[in-house]
Amino acid sequence: MAAPVNPVPIARVRRAVRALNGLSRGGDPLSIVQGGKGDGIAMSMAPIRFLALVLAVCVVAAPGPARAGGFLGTYEDLPLAPGLTEIEGAGVSFDSPNGRIVEAYARGKVAVAEILRFYAATLPQLGWTRESDVVYRREAEVLRLGPATDRGGVTIHFAVSPE
Numbered sequence: 001m002a003a004p005v006n007p008v009p010i011a012r013v014r015r016a017v018r019a020l021n022g023l024s025r026g027g028d029p030l031s032i033v034q035g036g037k038g039d040g041i042a043m044s045m046a047p048i049r050f051l052a053l054v055l056a057v058c059v060v061a062a063p064g065p066a067r068a069g070g071f072l073g074t075y076e077d078l079p080l081a082p083g084l085t086e087i088e089g090a091g092v093s094f095d096s097p098n099g100r101i102v103e104a105y106a107r108g109k110v111a112v113a114e115i116l117r118f119y120a121a122t123l124p125q126l127g128w129t130r131e132s133d134v135v136y137r138r139e140a141e142v143l144r145l146g147p148a149t150d151r152g153g154v155t156i157h158f159a160v161s162p163e
Contacts, residue, residue, distance in 0.1 A: 099162030
């Protein structure tokens with residue numbers, strides 16, 4: 001037969017909780033729960049809820065097979081117009097002796113005029129100079145936008161090459 005367990009006096013538990021609360025850096029303190037079949041110490045659920053929220057955000061924000069919004073994966077400083085999703089695996093990027101060569105594709109159900117307006121407003125803020133609706137220059141690079149429409153929407157071909 002097992003020896004009876006001596007319960008810890010509640011005054012000793014309260015002193016321990018006060019000491020732990022003095023060491024905490026904010027947040028919800030420990031609390032003493034009394035009632036039912038015994039006394040014990042319970043910790044606030046706030047830290048656990050916070051960790052669950054952080055985990056949920058990480059799962060939702062994890063990159064998937066295609067990028068929607070943000071910037072192109074093959075050319076990190078070229079933004080994607082709202083409504084476009086980069087077609088992963090369709091682009092290429094490499095450096096040549098004359099400069100960088102990048103080709104990428106994005107697709108969406110957005111009017112071509114809206115896409116071109118987005119790039120006309122956004123690219124100059126990133127240092128690109130507009131030469132036409134579909135041609136921009138920055139330093140020694142040229143960016144050409146090649147929109148093509150079909151029944152499924154629009155596909156934009158991004159081509160960056162040296163001058």
